[in-house]
Amino acid sequence: MTLRIIRHRRAYSESVSSSLSPRRDARRNHERLLAEAKQLFAERGIDAPLDELAVRAGVGAGTVYRHFPNRDALVRELYDAAVTDLREFAPQFLAAETGWKAIELWLDLVSGWLVASPHLPAVMRRVAELDPTHRPGTEFAPMMDAVVSRAKAEATLRQDVTAVDLSIMVDMLGSLGQYGGAYLPYWRRQLAVMLDGLRARPDLTPLPGEGQAFDEFHDMSHAKGSSPAPR
Known part of the structure; x- marks a missing residue:
């Protein structure tokens, strides 16, 4: 019974960790995009290409638009x-x-x-x-x-x-x-x-x-x- 409980807890922990990991990644991407946008807009103006923002942040263009629809x-x-x-x-x-x-x-x-x-x-x-x-x-x-x-x-x-x-x-x-x-x-x-x-x-x-x-x-x-x- 004890071994079964330990395995169950380990499986639950791994499941929670797996579900949280994409959220952490998304949050990191969001913060990176904001930081890079500040630098990009300071250097090239408010209408600088968002494709360049994606390059600077090291993400795909689709990621930019998932976080910011426009x-x-x-x-x-x-x-x-x-x-x-x-x-x-x-x-x-x-x-x-x-x-x-x-x-x-x-x-x-x-x-x-x-x-x-x-x-x-x-x-x-x-x-x-x-x-x-x-x-x-x-x-x-x-x-x-x-x-x-x-x-x-x-x-x-x-x-x-x-x-x-x-x-x-x-x-x-x-x-x-x-x-x-x-x-x-x-x-x-x-x-x-x-x-x-x-x-x-x-x-x-x-x-x-x-x-x-x-x-x-x-x-x-x-x-x-x-x-x-x-x-």
Whole structure:
């Protein structure tokens, strides 16, 4: 009886392992395709051939389309993955020891993430074209406003800076990713300059005009580069 039970358990274990193996392979292929798509889109643009994606990932073209029925599905998943990354940053900002530390983390972490993600601007534009109502980025506005308010209350952040101003700075720093890996060791030089300009002190020159509304900034950031600038 004992030997029979052992054989039964071994057969069951082998059966489960066999059924899980294709799932593991599929998951690995999925993750590899996403990673290679980021690199491909960064190098060749959002409309790069998906056949090349298959070659880079070491899979057949059919595998690409089993995971992503079309290019739009791939782009949408890359976008939603980026939103998930941002959600994981948010608790760190809110838990920072001070408002100023939250500002430093915000600019450092999100800018560094963008610098290392040069595929994202094109992905953002394409998703805005595909579905203008898909605007998960707006969920971060209350968190950003809370961080800014806290730093101002501590008198560490200049009073005329808004959350949108900081978002623009993140975009500016993140755009350094266009230079590729060669600039990665240096981008924090620009971050240090920006942080010095954000600190509250008595001899500041007031910022001109009113700050941009977040909704306007959100839509603008998802459409940047899609049309020529007015003359």
